[in-house]
Amino acid sequence: MSVGTAFHPRTAPLNRKMQWREWSGYYASSVYADAHDIEYNAVREAAALIDVSPLYKYRVTGPDAPRLVDRVITRDATKLRVGGVFYTPWCDEHGKVIDDGTVHRLGETEYRWTAADPQYRWLTMNARGLDVHVEDETEAIAAVALQGPFSRAVLEAATGESFADLRYFRRRAATLGDVDVDVSRTGYTGDLGYEVWIPADRAVEAWDALMAAGGDYGIRPAGMLALDVVRLEAGLILLEVDYTSARHALNPEQSYSPAEIGLGRLVDLEAADFVGKLALRREAEKGGPARRLVGIALDWYGIEGLYSAQDLPPAISANVDRSAVPVFAPRGGQIGKLTSHGWSPILKQAIGLASVPAAYEPAGSKLQVEWTVEGRRGRVDATVVPLPFLDLDRKRA
16 A cells, blocks of 8 residues: 655645555655646746655665675766765676666765665675665655756755755755755756755655745646656656666566666776676677667657548657557567657657667667557657757756
8 A cells, every 4th residue: 555755745735636656655646737747847947846755765874885885886986975976777796787776975984875676685685794784764764856947046045055066966965944954966857956855754844945935936846747758858767667677577688787778888897896797897898788778759740640541630648658669670670669758848859768779779770660540550760869868958057
């Protein structure tokens, strides 16, 4: 049975249509407004609050905490300074991704680790022989994403201090009223934004402070449907949609290395030995994996033509489609799959993430995607384009 997050006393009354979904055992709002495009616009044009409390959160402490982080993540953990945040995958011994998330360095021997899936067992297994303590603080820490071009102004108004010096993927402590919080310059929207980490028993007070400060900036709560659109525009992957965790894979084809899901840049083979390093080195020596995750732009006129053939007006769902869709070589057989696809309101383009052979990775490569209209399958031309689809300067400003 799902339960409400620490913000539920505030989010529940706002969700007037009672559109909830389950996220790791919690209620997560699909949409608050009549349509999620209103919330999408808040992210891209004003400011939005997104409850991300269901993320799994772990506190790693002790003399050997740096060694545990270095042992697990694929990046060089010695480069993560106090006050910094790493986005990183971590792998099993075969070099296949278990999950991806963030690691925040709170002190010399203290970290906060976030993940989409439970990681307590994996962290404690790899802590064997180390003087380190792993604490699951998922329920103790609430989290809200404050995202959008006015997010900094809202945060400064709520805290009474400047955040102009908090750079991309950095963090620092702050105070919302009399609530002690931790603020990281991170998010899942590809926009200017912050994530605020709050003691669960003070979550409602922090929510109220942010909403009150955001009143002059058009702040709105945003749900999962809007978040799905902005994360796709940003080219950000989603566990169990764009790839399968190695722990959940039923066969080798369902396991993915970092380079197969667009995270190869986050693998440092010169770092200390981490789990899966040998397998990833062997993969690199062979020229990389056989399949790659790419961004594609779909031909709208092709979509329109399939509808016209059945005397129907063209249509595309405003929601991101997370179902796997076949991808074909031009005038050939199936070579891969579309993992996430949908309509980008700001780009005025149908876009998607696709897993395809390495030969089709270069930008400009031509593909075809299956498209079904009234039960009749057709094909739509598509072109590989660079990721992210939307790269806003303010995200890093």
